[in-house]
Amino acid sequence: MYIHQVAAYLPAHIVTNEHFTRLNGLSHKWIIERTGIQERRKAGPDENTNTMALEATRRVLAQAPLFPQQHIDLIVGATYTPHDTIYTVAHAVQRDLDVADIPVVSVSSACSSLLNAIEIVEGYFAMGKATRALVVVSEHNTAYNNEDDTVAGHLWGDGAAALLISKERLAPTDLRMVDLITAGAGNMGKADTAVTLKPVERGIVMPHGKDVFIHACQYMARVTRNILERNQLAVTDLNWLIPHQANLRITRNVLENLGLPDDRAVSNIEYLGNTGCAGAAIALADHLDQIKVGERIVITVFGGGYSYGAMLLER
Amino acid sequence: MYIHQVAAYLPAHIVTNEHFTRLNGLSHKWIIERTGIQERRKAGPDENTNTMALEATRRVLAQAPLFPQQHIDLIVGATYTPHDTIYTVAHAVQRDLDVADIPVVSVSSACSSLLNAIEIVEGYFAMGKATRALVVVSEHNTAYNNEDDTVAGHLWGDGAAALLISKERLAPTDLRMVDLITAGAGNMGKADTAVTLKPVERGIVMPHGKDVFIHACQYMARVTRNILERNQLAVTDLNWLIPHQANLRITRNVLENLGLPDDRAVSNIEYLGNTGCAGAAIALADHLDQIKVGERIVITVFGGGYSYGAMLLER
Numbered sequence: 001m002y003i004h005q006v007a008a009y010l011p012a013h014i015v016t017n018e019h020f021t022r023l024n025g026l027s028h029k030w031i032i033e034r035t036g037i038q039e040r041r042k043a044g045p046d047e048n049t050n051t052m053a054l055e056a057t058r059r060v061l062a063q064a065p066l067f068p069q070q071h072i073d074l075i076v077g078a079t080y081t082p083h084d085t086i087y088t089v090a091h092a093v094q095r096d097l098d099v100a101d102i103p104v105v106s107v108s109s110a111c112s113s114l115l116n117a118i119e120i121v122e123g124y125f126a127m128g129k130a131t132r133a134l135v136v137v138s139e140h141n142t143a144y145n146n147e148d149d150t151v152a153g154h155l156w157g158d159g160a161a162a163l164l165i166s167k168e169r170l171a172p173t174d175l176r177m178v179d180l181i182t183a184g185a186g187n188m189g190k191a192d193t194a195v196t197l198k199p200v201e202r203g204i205v206m207p208h209g210k211d212v213f214i215h216a217c218q219y220m221a222r223v224t225r226n227i228l229e230r231n232q233l234a235v236t237d238l239n240w241l242i243p244h245q246a247n248l249r250i251t252r253n254v255l256e257n258l259g260l261p262d263d264r265a266v267s268n269i270e271y272l273g274n275t276g277c278a279g280a281a282i283a284l285a286d287h288l289d290q291i292k293v294g295e296r297i298v299i300t301v302f303g304g305g306y307s308y309g310a311m312l313l314e315r
Numbered sequence: 316m317y318i319h320q321v322a323a324y325l326p327a328h329i330v331t332n333e334h335f336t337r338l339n340g341l342s343h344k345w346i347i348e349r350t351g352i353q354e355r356r357k358a359g360p361d362e363n364t365n366t367m368a369l370e371a372t373r374r375v376l377a378q379a380p381l382f383p384q385q386h387i388d389l390i391v392g393a394t395y396t397p398h399d400t401i402y403t404v405a406h407a408v409q410r411d412l413d414v415a416d417i418p419v420v421s422v423s424s425a426c427s428s429l430l431n432a433i434e435i436v437e438g439y440f441a442m443g444k445a446t447r448a449l450v451v452v453s454e455h456n457t458a459y460n461n462e463d464d465t466v467a468g469h470l471w472g473d474g475a476a477a478l479l480i481s482k483e484r485l486a487p488t489d490l491r492m493v494d495l496i497t498a499g500a501g502n503m504g505k506a507d508t509a510v511t512l513k514p515v516e517r518g519i520v521m522p523h524g525k526d527v528f529i530h531a532c533q534y535m536a537r538v539t540r541n542i543l544e545r546n547q548l549a550v551t552d553l554n555w556l557i558p559h560q561a562n563l564r565i566t567r568n569v570l571e572n573l574g575l576p577d578d579r580a581v582s583n584i585e586y587l588g589n590t591g592c593a594g595a596a597i598a599l600a601d602h603l604d605q606i607k608v609g610e611r612i613v614i615t616v617f618g619g620g621y622s623y624g625a626m627l628l629e630r
Binding site for chain 1: 399
């Protein structure tokens, strides 16, 4: 299967670190040192998870004359910050596209669900139940975030991305999906309490950030090695690494663990913060033009709860 | 693929129609006439979507010596009433089972997501990425419901079910999955507004119940016919129909449309209310012993948002 096109949507409003200095006394320097985050985006009052997904979808379709919307035969949405759990992000996209009678589902494995969504697409392709899929990943973190939370309130940003995926190659520039691994790690560490979003009780909280940090570093490095090894590749065969965009220190730790230089990682955490399951897809969208023919990319993710995964792509 | 075992969990606390008479002035007779609902269950203060799913999982595993928990290689959860969108219902089950490094994901297509979850399993089986799956469906409607809502407050109940699904037959009594159809209908009618659950703004509301009613009746009857026809079966070849348990009038309308007698449908709406995506699975669990060898069952679902589907099983 092939990723034909990717596009992102980011809300216009920028929230700088100075906002949190005023609010909570956290300095720009302190936030940068601990997270790498300089600024993040915040959805407008008329925006939400569903509207951002629609914008990303319109953009990706505008870039893809070979993938007309009426050919879409599967929609998988992903978010842990739902606008509506009944009229889900995938259903909102279906309505906007007006494509009838195709499988439509929304998923969550927190920040790792980009890869879960793509693996579900892989399953539909394997069954012969679909050949052209739209995956939308969208997070409205600021709808659930408590800005006053000095532990994690400054981490989160909003954004969305959409990917067009086809069973057969449509263009020479398509990214071939060589391999994909996803897994839950709900049985590990403090997965049940470390970072949670309980809509009824409260929003996003991260009382055990250190546990998340340690597991994110370990799992993203390990699964990246695994996917390379089982495809007879060495770390040196990798041209680009797109990790989940949670924290620049996690990204650097994963690079160091793998023995990769800093410039091999694609990063948007500096100006977007943690955009959840959308982060790696936004990074792929932004980096797409810089990937040369023959180059290999690994997207590796880690999500609260916990979950992890890796996808090996080749242009 | 085969459904090996199914089990349900229902909270102990019963909420009768008299509760809503006291609260909102709705009479027992009025509620029964419009919905068929006599009572429903309400989760206790220490219960939630995740704990109910754990209970259903423990029960189904206790019934299934041929399907030990360490053989589970895929967990798919479904709910539109999440306790936690990060530590999702599927991750909670993974933690309880302590099964490491297997795909784990939670999904929502509202009340229809039992079949979406099973179709995702079908995909993993087709890819060769799994052979023994656990599907858990769990709804904590009362966590999001507004009891004072005279339109829909009396409809919802809590409950969960767990299904053990294997690629190969494990026992002569396993239900063979002959065929499965799922689809979104987000582009139809008032799918975007008819019934919604926006966690940040408000809980479950159903301002356009009539639109839901009409589409539920049409889609469940149509997709049941479709799945029978494409398997060269007539409605008379069907022994049992398990529709989504939303409203007894919808069930009767679907039966009438299909030309099936009342006693062909399996129903728990009378004593459970609308238990969302868990409803049809709870009905299957309760009815399992009454399905004879050679008999055919269709489970058909309709969800807000909208979504629909049908699954043809044979014992």
